[in-house]
Amino acid sequence: MKVLLLESVKGLGHAGDVVEVKPGYANNYLFKRHLGVAVTKDNMNTVEMKRQAKIKDEENRLERAREIAAAVDGKHFICEAKTGSAGRLYGTVTSQNIADLLSKHGYEVDKRDITIGEPIKTVGTHQVTLRLHPDISVDFHIDVKADLG
Numbered sequence: 001m002k003v004l005l006l007e008s009v010k011g012l013g014h015a016g017d018v019v020e021v022k023p024g025y026a027n028n029y030l031f032k033r034h035l036g037v038a039v040t041k042d043n044m045n046t047v048e049m050k051r052q053a054k055i056k057d058e059e060n061r062l063e064r065a066r067e068i069a070a071a072v073d074g075k076h077f078i079c080e081a082k083t084g085s086a087g088r089l090y091g092t093v094t095s096q097n098i099a100d101l102l103s104k105h106g107y108e109v110d111k112r113d114i115t116i117g118e119p120i121k122t123v124g125t126h127q128v129t130l131r132l133h134p135d136i137s138v139d140f141h142i143d144v145k146a147d148l149g
Contacts, residue, residue, distance in 0.1 A: 001026050003036040004043050016047055065132035068107050072130060073138040077101055080147040083123055093120035093144060098128060101142075120144060 001023045008014045009030070012021070018039055021030065030036035037043045079101055082090045095114040102109050115129040123144050131137045 002039040003030055004039050004047055005030075005036045006047070007035050009035055016051055062133055062135075065136045068109065069130075069132055069136050069138045072102070072107060072140050074140060076125070076141045076143050077105065078143045078145055080145050081123075083146040087123040087146070089121050089123070089144070093126075093142065098142060102130075 001021055003019055003021050003026050005013050005015055005017045005019060013019045019036075026036065026038075031038075077098075079093055079097065081093060084090055093116075095111040095116060098114050098116075099109055099111040109130060109132070113131050115131065117127060117129075120126045120142065123146055126142045126144065127139055128142055129137060129139050
């Protein structure tokens with residue numbers, strides 16, 4: 001029986017592949033777990049449309065990542081934090097704080113995409129890496145200033 005895989009199945013194939021399997025395996029495993037569907041013209045068209053939409057979505061994400069990378073690359077952002085004696089912070093500037101700071105400037109990024117070399121616990125300039133896409137990574141600086149308020 002020919003089956004069109006909707007998701008990758010270990011040892012069988014990847015999403016979008018047409019594979020030959022026994023009818024029992026198809027009916028009792030692949031179809032019930034929504035891992036595959038019978039090969040029909042409608043199912044082939046549906047999978048192709050989903051594949052095209054996924055490709056277009058990935059292209060849009062890559063383009064957006066390039067725009068943010070061009071805008072952020074090498075810039076300095078100012079972050080104010082409460083400090084104690086000798087310029088030490090009460091706490092640490094986290095990747096969530098940096099994501100919020102970038103959001104205020106109009107750059108929506110996920111905190112998991114931000115890499116801080118060493119914990120930011122002092123006033124001064126610190127380098128931060130932003131990985132927007134597997135192919136796109138940029139460096140920028142956070143200038144930590146003492147909050148006088």
